[in-house]
Amino acid sequence: MRVRQLIKDAVEARSELMKIHAALIERNGSKNETVDIGIATDSTEDNLLHADIITRTKDFAVTSPSLSPKLEKPTITQLLPQEVFNQLKAYENEANVWRTKAAQLELLVKEQLMNGATLTELQRYKDECERLKLSLRELECSYKKTMEDSGIEANMSAIGTVEQRSTVDLGDRNQLFTAEITQLNERLKKKDSIIHEFEVTLEELKKKVAVAENKSQEADSIIETMSKKLVERDSEIKVANRSVTKLQDELEKKTKAICYLEERHQVYRNTILDNDLVVSDEATDDWRHGFSDPRYTVNVSRRVQTDLTYEDINKNEYEFISLNEKLKELERDFSKKQSSLRVRFKEIEDILMMKTKLVESLTRQLEDSNKSAIAMDKSRQEERHSFNEKLLKLAKVAERVPVLELEIERLKEEKSALELSLQSAKEEYDHGLEEALSGSLRKFQQQSKYWKQKIAAVHSDNCELKGRILALEKKLEENRLRSKVEKADLAQRLTSSIDHVTVLQNKINTSTCDAQVNVRPQMINKYVACRPNFRDKNTFIMKGELIDETEQQLICCQKELNSAQHQVELLQQELLSKATQLASQNPHVDVGCGTDEQSNTSSEKSESTQVQNASLIGKLKELEKRNTELTAKLEIFEVEKQNLKRLEGKRNAELVVDSKNETRKHKSVRNQM
Numbered sequence: 001m002r003v004r005q006l007i008k009d010a011v012e013a014r015s016e017l018m019k020i021h022a023a024l025i026e027r028n029g030s031k032n033e034t035v036d037i038g039i040a041t042d043s044t045e046d047n048l049l050h051a052d053i054i055t056r057t058k059d060f061a062v063t064s065p066s067l068s069p070k071l072e073k074p075t076i077t078q079l080l081p082q083e084v085f086n087q088l089k090a091y092e093n094e095a096n097v098w099r100t101k102a103a104q105l106e107l108l109v110k111e112q113l114m115n116g117a118t119l120t121e122l123q124r125y126k127d128e129c130e131r132l133k134l135s136l137r138e139l140e141c142s143y144k145k146t147m148e149d150s151g152i153e154a155n156m157s158a159i160g161t162v163e164q165r166s167t168v169d170l171g172d173r174n175q176l177f178t179a180e181i182t183q184l185n186e187r188l189k190k191k192d193s194i195i196h197e198f199e200v201t202l203e204e205l206k207k208k209v210a211v212a213e214n215k216s217q218e219a220d221s222i223i224e225t226m227s228k229k230l231v232e233r234d235s236e237i238k239v240a241n242r243s244v245t246k247l248q249d250e251l252e253k254k255t256k257a258i259c260y261l262e263e264r265h266q267v268y269r270n271t272i273l274d275n276d277l278v279v280s281d282e283a284t285d286d287w288r289h290g291f292s293d294p295r296y297t298v299n300v301s302r303r304v305q306t307d308l309t310y311e312d313i314n315k316n317e318y319e320f321i322s323l324n325e326k327l328k329e330l331e332r333d334f335s336k337k338q339s340s341l342r343v344r345f346k347e348i349e350d351i352l353m354m355k356t357k358l359v360e361s362l363t364r365q366l367e368d369s370n371k372s373a374i375a376m377d378k379s380r381q382e383e384r385h386s387f388n389e390k391l392l393k394l395a396k397v398a399e400r401v402p403v404l405e406l407e408i409e410r411l412k413e414e415k416s417a418l419e420l421s422l423q424s425a426k427e428e429y430d431h432g433l434e435e436a437l438s439g440s441l442r443k444f445q446q447q448s449k450y451w452k453q454k455i456a457a458v459h460s461d462n463c464e465l466k467g468r469i470l471a472l473e474k475k476l477e478e479n480r481l482r483s484k485v486e487k488a489d490l491a492q493r494l495t496s497s498i499d500h501v502t503v504l505q506n507k508i509n510t511s512t513c514d515a516q517v518n519v520r521p522q523m524i525n526k527y528v529a530c531r532p533n534f535r536d537k538n539t540f541i542m543k544g545e546l547i548d549e550t551e552q553q554l555i556c557c558q559k560e561l562n563s564a565q566h567q568v569e570l571l572q573q574e575l576l577s578k579a580t581q582l583a584s585q586n587p588h589v590d591v592g593c594g595t596d597e598q599s600n601t602s603s604e605k606s607e608s609t610q611v612q613n614a615s616l617i618g619k620l621k622e623l624e625k626r627n628t629e630l631t632a633k634l635e636i637f638e639v640e641k642q643n644l645k646r647l648e649g650k651r652n653a654e655l656v657v658d659s660k661n662e663t664r665k666h667k668s669v670r671n672q673m
Contacts, residue, residue, distance in 0.1 A: 090352055097359055098233060181665055208383055215376050222369050229362065236355065243348065247341070254334070267296045429662070437655060444648045451644070 270292045272279065 090349075097356075098237065181662065184665065212376075212380065212383070215372075219369070219373065219376075222365075226362075226366075233355075236351075240348070240351075243344075247344075250337070250341070257334075263293055264296070266290050267292050433655075440651070440655070444652070447644065447648075 269287055270289055271277075272284065273287060273289050278284070
């Protein structure tokens with residue numbers, strides 16, 4: 001539709017240009033005729049026109065001495081200035097340029113129409129190619145089915161033998177099915193690669209078609225822009241024609257006024273020459289008596305007895321004066337209009353120069369578009385050649401279609417027989433898969449239960465050992481406290497008993513010599529060294545912490561202290577009794593032996609407590625070692641359990657994926673069948 005509209009617009013523009021050219025020629029002829037009629041005839045219309053113009057331009061003959069007597073019969077070539085002719089020639093040249101542009105646009109439109117026809121042919125070829133591709137794909141599918149069916153037949157015979165053999169396990173069947181599936185996958189991959197190559201070629205063809213469509217769209221856009229520019233140029237031409245018509249009307253008016261003034265000027269000259277008048281400003285030697293229009297009559301002046309009265313002459317004088325003033329005003333207006341016309345002509349020249357520049361740029365654009373169109377045509381011809389070659393190949397392939405259809409019918413019959421065997425084989429395979437999966441799940445559940453029970457038993461053992469360790473630690477702390485308290489009490493008892501014994505010895509035995517002093521053992525440092533160090537005992541325990549434990553420990557300590565005090569009192573009594581007995585029996589015997597025995601007994605007790613503490617510490621260390629070993633074993637068991645879980649999860653996932661893939665493959669085989 002756009003192309004048709006552009007063609008119509010171009011034809012209308014051409015017809016309008018032809019009409020304008022014919023109108024210009026007619027106007028030039030009419031101007032020549034009007035000038036001849038104004039000179040040779042005496043019609044009433046001309047008299048009226050001249051009478052009107054006389055009132056406006058009466059003083060022109062007096063103030064225009066430069067007009068020559070040769071202009072007795074003026075023509076259009078003499079009256080019109082050279083600028084008007086130049087303008088008309090420029091307009092004609094511009095009209096010719098626009099004609100050529102319209103013809104070029106027509107050629108472009110025809111080329112675009114041809115390109116549109118080629119595009120439709122390309123689309124038709126494309127549809128045929130797609131149809132042939134579909135037929136090829138169907139044939140490939142049928143070939144696939146035949147190949148798959150042939151492989152399935154061989155495998156089905158193997159399956160039949162496997163069914164007859166009851167000793168074959170499900171693992172062998174799975175291996176057979178996996179081998180078949182791998183073969184089918186390889187064949188499918190080969191066919192997919194072939195299909196991919198066809199798809200790649202199809203995409204390339206689509207890209208080429210898209211490029212051709214884009215080029216056609218660009219050409220359409222160029223045509224639209226050119227049509228818009230054509231409309232703009234047509235409007236500019238119409239405006240220029242209107243301005244030309246206005247200028248021609250003004251020129252006609254000016255030429256009529258100039259002719260009238262020249263005629264009046266000739267009449268005035270003739271009257272001056274006839275009456276032998278002298279003009280002070282001009283020399284009348286060059287004047288000649290020309291043709292005088294009979295319409296103009298000369299009245300005799302007052303000195304030569306005229307027919308007019310004085311009043312008529314005065315009226316004529318006043319009219320003459322007014323006409324002179326009007327003539328001056330007309331001359332001023334005419335000079336102003338001439339200047340305005342020149343300015344307008346200059347503006348029109350500038351506009352035309354701009355138009356010529358635009359036309360040159362448009363011609364360059366059209367040449368570029370023509371070159372691009374030629375390149376597009378070449379590329380399209382190459383594409384046509386390639387399409388023809390491909391179509392020939394496809395036609396050769398299509399010749400094989402009837403033979404392949406017969407094979408397809410035969411294969412369909414075989415397909416119906418193979419589907420039944422495939423279904424039975426699939427059911428057996430599914431049944432075997434279900435049994436294998438159920439067995440593996442049972443094993444997995446049993447293993448998970450076993451490991452859970454084992455981990456729970458180890459955890460319970462660990463908890464028991466931790467409880468035992470805590471109880472032993474508490475016992476150790478209690479034994480340590482008891483040993484420390486006992487040591488302190490024993491030290492106090494020993495010091496008090498020693499002091500008491502010394503006092504008793506001093507009372508019983510008088511100091512006769514230094515033997516007792518020499519026999520006394522120096523054991524002071526021993527007792528000092530055995531004192532427990534309680535300096536940092538309560539530094540790390542804040543007030544308010546472990547309230548219940550301290551109270552319990554204090555209660556235990558009080559009980560132990562009471563028992564220890566009771567034992568100390570008993571020991572003191574025994575010591576006193578023994579000391580009195582010894583004093584009564586051997587008054588000179590030193591009491592240091594008793595002290596030695598007491599010290600030995602206390603040292604033996606401390607050693608026994610130390611041995612017990614060491615044994616307890618060894619047991620604690622053994623328990624800690626065992627605990628660490630058990631924790632390490634637990635960690636190893638947990639890691640092994642996690643690894644087993646992961647392996648079993650992977651195996652189950654692989655089995656599920658394999659089952660899904662096999663079901664999908666069976667479905668695809670069924671769909672292809």
